[in-house]
Amino acid sequence: MESFEFMSPTKFILQEDADKLCGQEVKKISDVCLFVHYGDDFTYKSGLYDRIVESLESAGVKYYELSGVEPNPKVSLVRKGIEICKAKNVGCILAAGGGSVIDTAKAVGIGAKYDGDVWDFYSKKAYPIETLPVGTVMTLPATGSEGSRGSVLRNTEKGESADVLSDLLRPIFTLMNPELTLTIPKHQTVYGIVDMFSHIMERYFSCSVDVNLTDYMCEGVMKSILVNSHALMKDLSDYNARTELMWSSVIAHNDLLGAGRKQDWATHMLGAQLSAQYNTVHGAALSVLFPCWAEYVFKDNIPRFVQFAHRVFNVEVDFYQPEKTALEGIRRLREFFLSMGAPGTLGEIGIENDEKFRKMAEDACRFGNIGGLKSLDADDAEQIYKMAQ
């Protein structure tokens, strides 16, 4: 096991109507909050907007709004939120939505306590040392941002996606009402599942040894995601499966499963470039790229891929030809994604030619080689994009 420091101070509340607690939770922190949301049909028509406003008002919290967050959220909207916070003396940020809303709120939080431009944190010119507290009402189990120490933004002027990682970015509270997830459309549900499953694989595919505690936990959470995904694909309104996946999203990415392990993250870096260049949905990028990445690197750590195949996907081990077992595990991973309707090739997500592969590969490696299990340079990255065609 590697040395580690781990903290996850977020207070998680999972219950019916958990969203209605937002007023009282915000009030413990501040009388003035910025309410960040998508401003989309779901927010208004599901009654979420009204319930949150009512909860804030009845708790005596004054609120300002920042709406219109898009998938792959933009730094431009974050800057507007920061202006509001600075002008209106906001003391707490409430994010009601999925990962894009929460990542936006986190960026506003650190930006509001900083004199320079918030992109400085994402371009690694600055490191956050203070933040406004961020609480969340999560509506879309996927990115795990509701419990994580990260935020990912897109800078459209620069054509870049980048992240910030700091324990300061962990939400102070996260309210989970499973009912809010019952009407998530199938494609978003599937991308969420791919995303959380990938968050575990990024930690699982490690070259660290003597990590059987976290191995078993990773495998357990992946098996649970498989079981609940199968249930959900039969009935999208399965309340129990939705509830388990809501909590899985947190566990997959609050880094408990990564404590004491070197982690990989190459696939996320490769996927981020698809989002930056083509605005590809994060889960779709991962669905296409993860099996290709695995096929590209598995020979560097066959025992790990055999263990994955056997323990997660119940593949019978061929001890004479472990390579075959490893490949069968990767085949079942791809099959799992495809069986839910997630894409398997770049063509399926509208990327018809390789004109940007080189640029994406170089951008993915702009801070150095990527990948903890196998170190990849821009040539490797380009190969993986080609395999995904």
Next chain:
Amino acid sequence: MESFEFMSPTKFILQEDADKLCGQEVKKISDVCLFVHYGDDFTYKSGLYDRIVESLESAGVKYYELSGVEPNPKVSLVRKGIEICKAKNVGCILAAGGGSVIDTAKAVGIGAKYDGDVWDFYSKKAYPIETLPVGTVMTLPATGSEGSRGSVLRNTEKGESADVLSDLLRPIFTLMNPELTLTIPKHQTVYGIVDMFSHIMERYFSCSVDVNLTDYMCEGVMKSILVNSHALMKDLSDYNARTELMWSSVIAHNDLLGAGRKQDWATHMLGAQLSAQYNTVHGAALSVLFPCWAEYVFKDNIPRFVQFAHRVFNVEVDFYQPEKTALEGIRRLREFFLSMGAPGTLGEIGIENDEKFRKMAEDACRFGNIGGLKSLDADDAEQIYKMAQ
């Protein structure tokens, strides 16, 4: 899954020489601390005492000492610690040791912020609303107190053991240097393993349904404890196994594995009475009682005991006679404890007759029936003590 609220704000640091960070961590909180420890041979001869004192001094922290903590720690010593805190304006408590030291420190923390007697919290006359922050240097993976929300004390005047549960009691930091655990004698190592394994079973044996995420996680952590315990029984100085068990102790009891589940805890209540009446070591009491409890209750939830047998102990399932599979799982649990040299009967821990069984049974149930999987009254409790003879 049941509704839940879960938070685990403790900052955990696991690394070589983690104990030497105590000065800087305390200094972030206060300039004056109470240093709580056993004052035993290990504390002084291992160099732990010197390293902590040096770390505190070089960080400029003034410290007072409370030493002499015993297993099944007494409220009388806690009262002395409270006096020191009140008199000397202590702002932080540093506990260096195992569960008894940490539980003592937690009790001092809440007692120092309370005008009445600290036992009020344990007798449920009062509920803590404030505490001095407690940091820990943990030396004995077992009780999980280094990450938990509980503290257990013994009141020798009243002949009672009792606990307090509150998120206020979660340590603010926990420093884990695996090297400190390399010299733990075999019997203490074994009792620690039994304790952490039991903490998971108390959560695993639940009547809650639709909990496969936490089921898989519980099973994974139990399997990891089995693997590392076998390694350690072969070589008590196995650094990797010690390290994994150190982190397992935290995961087993910070209640992540219990989130969304009704929990049992009958065996801990029964065991606490053995400690109160006979000063039985906690792990020894659990080793004797857990298999007996399981045999007494398993018919009320055969599928759960079958799942335990199959997934944790690799018992082949007899689908025609699931009861046999359930019993085989319990047999292997007992075998696991006995194989490490832990006791299997009350006789082995020096309890030769049944004269106190009735009193212990009634005391265990003094706040009402015990047990979440099967509700037990004093008659049931007495039966289980008899089975353990």
